[in-house]
Structure formats: C-alpha cells, structure tokens
Amino acid sequence: MKQSDISDVLDSALAGKRLGLDDCIRLVKSDDVYSMGLAASILRQRLFGDTVTFINNIILNYTNVCVTYCKFCAFYRPPGHEESYTVPKEEIVRRVATSREMFGITQVLFQGGHNPNLKIEYYEDAFRAIKQKTPQVAIHGLSPSEVDMIAKVERSSTREVLSRLKAAGMDTFAGAGAEILEDRVKDVISPLKIRSDEWLRIMEEAHQVGLKSVATMMYGTVETEEERARHIIKIMRLQEKTGGFLCFIPWSFEPDKTEMQSDGLIKYPSGGLQLLKMIAISRIMLSGLIDHLQSSWLTNGIGMAQLALNHGADDFGGTLIGEEVVSATGARSTELTSDRIVAAVKQAGYRVAERDNNYQIIRYH
DSSP states (O other), rough: OOOHHHHHHHHHHHTTOOHHHHHHHHHHOOHHHHHHHHHHHHHHHHHHTTTTEEOOOEEEEEBBBOOOOOOOOOSSSTTTTTTBBBOHHHHHHHHHHHHHHHOOOOOOEEEOOOOOOOHHHHHHHHHHHHHHHOOTTTEEEEOOOHHHHHHHHHHHHHHHHHHHHHTTEEEEEEEOOOOSSSSHHHHHHOSSSOOEOOOEEEHHHHHHOOOEEEEEESSSOOOHHHHHHHHHHHHHHHHHHOEEEEEEEEOOOOOOOOOOHHHOOOOOOOOOOHHHHHHHHHHHTHHHHTTTEEEOOOOOOOHHHHHHHGOOOOEEEEBBBBOOOTTGTSOOOOOOOHHHHHHHHHTTTOOEEEEEETEEEEEOE
C-alpha cells in the first residue's frame, strides 16, 4: 500500500473520529509504518506531552505447574514434574518485602501457571499477607484464564472468585492469556485454554466488580492480519461498554525453546518493525478509549522500546526483578532496574515519571 492509501484513516483518527474494523484491517495491511508512527506520536503527545511513565515493580511467578500446555510457552511444567514448583506464602511475602526494602517497589505482578492443586485460599492468604506486611505495594494479579482455573477448582463462578480476590487485596487485574482473541488461533496455539468470548466475559466481570485491568495482545504466531485487527476491535468494544481497561500492551511472541518452534510452526520472532507498527496502530485505533499504551521492552529489548515511544507508546512498563516466563525462552536478560529505565527514557528525549498501578504519577525523575 502507498502512503495515500491510509491517509484518510489517519486524518480521521487525528480529527478524533472513532475508527472501525475496516480501518484497522487497512492499517494492519499497510507498510507505511512511518506515517502511522507520526500520527500515533501526535495522538500520544496531545495526551501526555513529553512525559513517559514506568512502574517500580517485581514479577512474582508463583507456580510453573500448568495443565493448559500452551505451545508458545517455555515456562510451564506439568504436575509432578521434577522441575515444577509452587512458591509458599511465607516466601511470597519475603520476596515482596525484600523488594520493597531494596528497590522501593510499589507493585507486584502476581502470575503463574494453571495449577489444579491450588485452591482460592492460597491466593487469598498470599494477598492478605502481602497487604499486612507491605500495604504500600499494589497487587496486580492473575489473568482471566487463571481465574477460570480457580473457579473450576472451587466449583464456583468466576465472578465470585474475582470478588473474593478483590476482597483479599488484589488491586488491579492483569490481562494476560488473551493472545489473539480469535478461536481459530487459540485452537492452534493454546487449545486447552479458555475461549476468546470467555476471556472477554471474565474481563467484563472484573470491571463490574470494580477491578480495573490491562488488555494484552500477543501477535506473531499463526494469526492473519485480519485476526490482529479483530482482536483490537474486540478490546475496543469492551472498553466502550465498561471503561475498565487502564492500558493496552501489544507484545510479540518469542519462539525460542517453545513447542511451536520445535514443531516448525514459527521459527523466528516477528521483529522490531512489526512492534513499531502494532504500537502505532494500537494508539490510532484506541485513541479516546484506552489512554495508556506500553512500549513492551521485555520481548523486544530496550532499544526497540525507546523507538516505540516515537510511535505512540507512553509507558515503559515496569522494572523487572525475578521474571521467569520470558527468560525461560533464553530471549535475553530480563532484569531491569529503575535507573536503566530512567536513562533509556531520557536518552530517547522524554521526561520520565514513576507511576502507580492506576497510572497516577508518583514523582518525576
């Protein structure tokens, strides 16, 4: 496609008009990343000026036991495997308290596998203990598919599980497990995980019980261009209904050491240009609906995340100590301190601010 082929879509976005599926498909099919990046940058600047945020955070992968066996994951181990683990409550609290003391974290991202041996009390006890020991640390936890697993173990509704987790101290709901919200894709890469409409339903329930959340998109597996567009539209529609999404995070699949790579389905990651394109499209499509867009350094590296700030992203994500899912692919070192984020954002020419889990600015650096 030539530049002129999407100029009307970009003009509509800059004029504040709501875009639809056909517009999104045209953007995804276009090669004019430069024009998309310019438009997305203008939209970001209108909202945030030259400020880019990040959160001081640890990821706590509480268990690697998982029975969904997703083909894109190198992290999980089946129940009873010699490398399987579940972190005890005391160790969870120790890790959070130590990280608060050493690094001043304000959030713990609490995520793991779909472990059929864990009852809801495991999560409730852990969350209450974190809140008792470190009330200043927000719990950004779990995913719709993990909540579905807990509901199955408890033989209860997902809404009740969400209500109980919120009451125990979960502050915001993480948005993993969406991948691409098209069942054809899920049938190939994660056939045992919840369906697309279930992910959307559980997310809507979270918003209804008062849990704000993030939405994610993992692209670069077997999805078509149109399926990428449909995913973004489904997120848009739910946001129009509930207003519960704080942030959108598109990130690329990392194939190393995964079943998809060994099966020959996907050999290589989709690369940096695709990241910049998906960031720009996300800003253009979600403008006026979801304000915050993460630059996703974790699978693409710091250099690409800096470039993403010029293509519509306004948030650098979180510092990272203790992450195990992406590091299981051997993709890159996944340790990142606040000093390095501050330096990277300033290098890219932006003002940097630390935020909380609700995207409120705590302080400027």
